[in-house]
Amino acid sequence: MASIKRSFAKKNKINCPSNISLLKEYHKLVNKKRIEKNDEIEKLLITRPVRSLSGVVNVSVLTKPYNCPGECIYCPKETNIPKSYLSGEPAVERAKKLKYDPYLQVKNRIESLQLGGHPTDKIEVRIIGGNWSSYPKKYKEWFIKRCFEACNNKKDETLKKAQKRNETAKHRIIGMSFETRPDFINQKEIEEMLLLGATKIEIGVQSIYNDVLILNKRGHLVEDTIRATEMLKNAGFKVSYQVMLNLPGSNPQRDIEMFKELFSNPDFKPDYLKIYPCALVKEAPLYNLYLKGRYKPYTKEVLIETIKEIKKHIPIYVRIERIIRDIPSPLIVEGGAKLSNLRQLIDSQKICKCIRCREIRDIKNEEVLLFREDYDASNGKEIFLSFEDKNRKNVYSILRLRITDSDTALIREVHVYGQATPISKKGAQHKGLGMLMVKEAEKIANKKRIAIISGVGVRDYYRKKLGYRLSKTYMIKTF
Ligand code: SF4
Ligand SMILES: [Zn+2]
The missing domain is CATH 3.40.630.30 (Gcn5-related N-acetyltransferase (GNAT))
Structure with a gap:
């Protein structure tokens, strides 16, 4: 496709057109009935098809900057940015431009996905930005209502009405996730998240070793994770664990042992995983430990080998969603976490049995x-x-x-x-x-x-x- 575009542009002495601009023109022509709708053309021009491979498109919406009561030593603190995020991260930049307005964030995202040729009728909304549970209840309700209204293209008096409207809307929210901490999970919080429409909860587990949690000032213990996991599963939520490698107090061997335990001990066994190697940034208190020589990030070789070993222990019922945060590499001081193409380097498909590595991309004519x-x-x-x-x-x-x-x-x-x-x-x-x-x-x-x-x-x-x-x-x- 790219070479056809290039040679056409060269021949006609024009700039090489982007897929988005071609798609735009294509849709115009179809609407004017000058050409017929063609699935093959749409497939060829779709940008980054991977976005809709899982059957749905993801829309991340960032909450406004708000103080999280946590004091985790690796967590960056930047003024006017939600805690744990950094300016320069793509999702943050998008949200900042729109003043963290949920309605505009969702609307904009739907529009750009449409321009890229992606279907947008099934949307999984991912609410990000620090610890959801510590935001005021009123803000949370308003925020979610606005997300629904953006999909419905209509305002409603109450969240309930907006949800009802969304049941048959053009852009339906088929899943919604929140990020929170295990020690904030209780029955009241669960009820509230259900009413908002959540279906999946990501909890910041980070480590299952209490000495590591204490050293990193996480403010919760593994017992909180165990309790939260059970309560969330009993409420029907999908449970996603955010787990960090290379935290102060851990080492590659301990990290690997932790993952073995996560899937052999029935107290844990999450459905989804985000494996984040600790990213050393100047904005976090951990940087001082590093300057004093008391913390050293894994090299890229050590990090790759550690993740490769971990992947061997992931059962088939788990989906690994990410193995690196979206922090731009120049913001990371040193170490393997600087590698933004970590996933490709690990060549996951060869060693990993997780759902993401095996989920079907192009429907094959085969027996299932x-x-x-x-x-x-x-x-x-x-x-x-x-x-x-x-x-x-x-x-x-x-x-x-x-x-x-x-x-x-x-x-x-x-x-x-x-x-x-x-x-x-x-x-x-x-x-x-x-x-x-x-x-x-x-x-x-x-x-x-x-x-x-x-x-x-x-x-x-x-x-x-x-x-x-x-x-x-x-x-x-x-x-
Ligand atoms: S709980 Fe999350 S947002 Fe709060 S300080 Fe810890 S890492 Fe940062
Ligand atoms: Zn995998």
Whole structure:
């Protein structure tokens, strides 16, 4: 594609056109009915197709700068930037320009995704910016309402009304995640997050060793992580752990042991992982320790080897979302965390069994089989169902079912992979894999009731296709 564009530009003595400008012209011509709509052209011109590979597009929205009560020694503190973030990070720069207005952030993002040729009817909203739980309740409600309103293209009196409208809107919020700390998780916080529409909670675990947590002034212990993990799973949330490597007090061997424990000890076993090597920046108190020679970042070789070893211990039910923060390399003082292409250097696909490394990109014409994996986690039983090819190289869909002593079984996640296809089109999303998995889960659960934690924008699907009804914030079916 690039070479065709270049030779055309050369021949006609014009600048090489960007995919975005070509797409814009293409859409204009289609709208004027001068050319016919062509899926092949759209596929060729789509920018960074990886953005919509998981079947949905992600929209990150940054909260306004606000003081987090934490004192973590590696956390950068910059005036007018949400704590733990730095100016120069792409998401921060985008938000800053829009004065951290949630409505404009979401609107802008949808527009630029559309310009890049991405379908935007299924949106996963990720709220970032320090510790969500420490923001005032009123701000949080306003913030989320504005996110829904941006997707609905309409104002509403209450959050509830905006959510109801979103159930059938053009841009549906099918998932929403918050970042918080394990010691802020309690029943009240959980209720509040459910009402806002959250489906996934990222908790800053950082380490499971209390001496490391204390040394880094995290302000919580591993016991908080264990308690929060169980409470969140019992509320149906998907649980994502942010875990840091190379923290003061740890070393490569301890880091590797930590990951082995995360997936052998039922107290942990998160569904998602973000592995962040500690990034040494001048804006964090850790820099003083470094100057005194009491902290040294891993070299790039050590970091790569450590992550490669860690990846061998990741089970198939986990999705590694990131292995590096988006901090621009010049802001990092030294060490392997400067490598922005860490993921490529590790060549994950060869060693990693996680969902992200195996999720289907282009739908293949191959047979898919239903797999089932049972494991104990957080005083319950987790059943992980997936449709995959027979060699378990390509994952087409997953479902997480949780069974505890309660008479209600929980479906914590249903996800079908493949290029995000608009709701009216055909593709992996619509081959009925999701429905088949839910029916299988209903059989396995064998309980009085099943509750699905569902993004607001998927409620209609469960209602119409599977006979579930809304009860508080869950979609419920009674047997
Ligand atoms: S809890 Fe998060 S935002 Fe708060 S100080 Fe610690 S790392 Fe920074
Ligand atoms: Zn992986």
